[in-house]
Amino acid sequence: MIIKWRPEYSCYDKTIDEQHMKMIDMINEMNELSQYDEHIDRYDKILEIFSGLKDYAVYHFGYEEKMFKEHDYDSFNTKLQILEHKGFVNKIESIDLYELDEKQNETIADVLDFLSKWLDHHILQIDKKFGEFLKEKYEK
Secondary structure (H helix, E strand, O other), rough: OOOOHHHHHOOOOHHHHHHHHHHHHHHHHHHHOOOOOOOOOHHHHHHHHHHHHHHHHHHHHHHHHHHHOOOOOHHHHHHHHHHHHHHHHHHHOOOOOHHHOHHHHHHHHHHHHHHHHHHHHHHHHHHHHHHHHHHHHHEE
């Protein structure tokens, strides 16, 4: 397991937390594939998980961005969130599928390093602000 759900990841919104958990599960599923012997071709399964993760991330980001509008989240943090979301998608789309096929273990390791660090930072530093905003708004 490369990344594990921790209570401090909670953004005080059940749906957002569940979506983050699903992304973590997908990253860990990709990590499991990286443990296989280098001589076993896993390209199709890697691509399936990778594509699913990208699609799910786009869905999740859309959900969050809709929530920002619905709850009148401040424009600075909304813009920051959207930039981070676009950066994530751009990074994922820029991964060379030929390299992924030819150097499976090395490329998966790089991708997993990026995904786990990005998600950890994004949840704890960026999404958490929105979660605290929601918590404060509804405690009043």
